[in-house]
Amino acid sequence: MSDRTPLMAGNWKMNLNHLEAIAHVQKLAFALAEKDYEAVEVAVLPPFTDLRSVQTLVDGDKLKIKYGAQDISAHDSGAYTGEISGPMLSKLKCTYVAIGHSERRQYHAETDEICNGKVKAAFRNDLTPILCVGEGLDIRKAGQQVPYTLAQLDGALEDVPAEQAETIVIAYEPVWAIGTGEVATPEDAQEVCGAIRGRLAELYSQELADKVRIQYGGSVKSGNVAAIMAQPDVDGALIGGAALDADEFVKIVRFRDQ
Numbered sequence: 001m002s003d004r005t006p007l008m009a010g011n012w013k014m015n016l017n018h019l020e021a022i023a024h025v026q027k028l029a030f031a032l033a034e035k036d037y038e039a040v041e042v043a044v045l046p047p048f049t050d051l052r053s054v055q056t057l058v059d060g061d062k063l064k065i066k067y068g069a070q071d072i073s074a075h076d077s078g079a080y081t082g083e084i085s086g087p088m089l090s091k092l093k094c095t096y097v098a099i100g101h102s103e104r105r106q107y108h109a110e111t112d113e114i115c116n117g118k119v120k121a122a123f124r125n126d127l128t129p130i131l132c133v134g135e136g137l138d139i140r141k142a143g144q145q146v147p148y149t150l151a152q153l154d155g156a157l158e159d160v161p162a163e164q165a166e167t168i169v170i171a172y173e174p175v176w177a178i179g180t181g182e183v184a185t186p187e188d189a190q191e192v193c194g195a196i197r198g199r200l201a202e203l204y205s206q207e208l209a210d211k212v213r214i215q216y217g218g219s220v221k222s223g224n225v226a227a228i229m230a231q232p233d234v235d236g237a238l239i240g241g242a243a244l245d246a247d248e249f250v251k252i253v254r255f256r257d258q
């Protein structure tokens with residue numbers, strides 16, 4: 001068992017308006033107990049329009065739930081209509097920002113180079129990136145999931161120094177398992193998460209690689225989370241659909257009880 005604290009992060013995607021966000025976080029806060037926060041770090045990634053409401057609630061009630069955004073601009077300010085900057089997110093006291101989620105890569109043509117700019121913007125603004133990587137079904141069928149995912153990792157980490165990289169979170173999300181109910185087996189998750197840790201050791205050092213938390217994402221639910229978390233290189237989960245149900249999310253946080 002590593003001494004990395006598991007990170008359970010709920011990616012709400014484009015769901016829950018700011019009023020629903022308040023109700024949802026209140027429900028989580030009511031259900032979660034001190035011992036949950038001691039065992040697991042709990043985070044939510046709401047849409048941008050919810051962040052101020054979540055911040056007000058978390059600050060006002062001194063909640064231990066962390067929060068962050070689902071994307072970030074590579075630029076800190078300027079004429080970039082529709083974008084949200086790192087300084088804006090850190091002003092809202094965000095801890096995390098997801099970068100390179102497969103839905104951003106697919107629908108917004110985000111390349112590894114764009115992800116690299118966003119990773120640097122996050123670090124420049126004291127935000128912790130949750131860098132998402134993972135292969136599509138065609139790559140998986142060709143047995144190329146490890147080299148494909150490691151190439152994404154290499155691209156997104158280019159010129160990122162060790163003192164920053166040691167705090168990053170990597171989310172391995174096989175695209176074919178996202179929102180499909182098709183969960184990767186624990187062995188599938190371990191294969192790629194282990195390879196990611198190995199690459200971090202090559203790029204930086206074993207000591208750094210041992211510090212980095214690597215999440216699995218893709219149809220995680222209370223019923224399958226324990227087996228995935230039992231893998232030595234899986235340090236948490238990035239949860240989509242199941243994170244929209246507060247009771248189910250709390251059960252996932254309590255994966256050791258499942």
Ligand SMILES: O=C[C@H](O)COP(=O)(O)O
Nearest residue numbers: 011178179218219240241
């Ligand atoms: O960011 C979360 C992932 O895309 C997983 O989503 P899912 O749990 O709905 O499969």
